Amino acid sequence: MLDISQIISDYGPWAIFMLVLIEDFGVPVPGETALISAALLASQGxxxxxxxxxxxxxxxxxxxxxxxxxxxxxxxxxxxxxxARVGITDERLGRVERFFARRGGVIVVVARFFVGLRQLNGIVAGIGCMAAPRFVLYNALGAALWVGLWGFGTYWFGEHFSKALKTFGPTALYIAAGLAGAAVLGYIVWWCWRRRRRPSNLS
Incomplete structure (x- = not known):
C-alpha cells in the first residue's frame, strides 16, 4: 500500500506530478488525495x-x-x-460513454471532479474520436479548475486556518464551526419544511 505522506515528503512536487499523471490515464492511485495533502503541507511552509x-x-x-x-x-x-487489470470494466466504461454521448466537451471539464469519471474521461474521449485540439483545450481548462479548487483552495484554507488558530485560539474556531453547522442545519430544516408544505398549498 502506498504511503502517500512519505512519498510527498520525499519527492515533493515531483511526487504530485507523477501520482496525478498516473491516476489520470486510468490507474487507481490517490492523485486527488495526494494533491490535497501536499497543498496542506504547502500551507505550513x-x-x-x-x-x-x-x-x-x-x-x-x-x-x-x-x-x-x-x-x-x-x-x-x-x-x-x-x-481490467486496473479496474476498467465494461460497465464503468459504458457509463462514462453515455455521459460523453450527451455533451463531450463539458464532460471533459466536469469529469475531473468525480472519481471514476476523472480516470476514464481521456480514454473515452479517445475511443469516441473527439477532435484532439478540442480535447486538449477542455482538458487543460478542467485541469486548471481542478488544481485551483483542490490545490490552491486547500492551500488558502490551510494557511488562513493556521493564522486564525494563532490569533483567536481553538475555542473561537470551534464556536465559529458550531455556528456555521447550525446555520447549515437550519437551512436544511427550513428547506424540508417548505418542501412538505408545497403540495398542500397547490391543492
Whole structure:
C-alpha cells in the first residue's frame, strides 16, 4: 500500500506530478488525495506552492492526454482487454460513454471532479474520436479548475486556518464551526419544511 505522506515528503512536487499523471490515464492511485495533502503541507511552509500547482496541472493534462491516446489508438476492445487489470470494466466504461454521448466537451471539464469519471474521461474521449485540439483545450481548462479548487483552495484554507488558530485560539474556531453547522442545519430544516408544505398549498 502506498504511503502517500512519505512519498510527498520525499519527492515533493515531483511526487504530485507523477501520482496525478498516473491516476489520470486510468490507474487507481490517490492523485486527488495526494494533491490535497501536499497543498496542506504547502500551507505550513513545508512544500513550495509555486512548484506544486504547476506540477499538478501538468500531471493532470499529460495524464489525460495519455489516456486519450490509449483510447484513440487502442480502441474500446483493447482498453477493456488490458484495462481490467486496473479496474476498467465494461460497465464503468459504458457509463462514462453515455455521459460523453450527451455533451463531450463539458464532460471533459466536469469529469475531473468525480472519481471514476476523472480516470476514464481521456480514454473515452479517445475511443469516441473527439477532435484532439478540442480535447486538449477542455482538458487543460478542467485541469486548471481542478488544481485551483483542490490545490490552491486547500492551500488558502490551510494557511488562513493556521493564522486564525494563532490569533483567536481553538475555542473561537470551534464556536465559529458550531455556528456555521447550525446555520447549515437550519437551512436544511427550513428547506424540508417548505418542501412538505408545497403540495398542500397547490391543492
Amino acid at each position: 513545508k512544500l513550495p506552492i509555486a512548484w506544486l500547482l504547476p506540477a499538478a496541472w501538468l500531471g493532470a493534462v499529460i495524464g489525460d492526454n495519455i489516456g486519450y491516446a490509449i483510447g484513440r489508438l487502442g480502441g474500446r476492445r483493447l482498453v477493456l482487454r488490458y484495462g
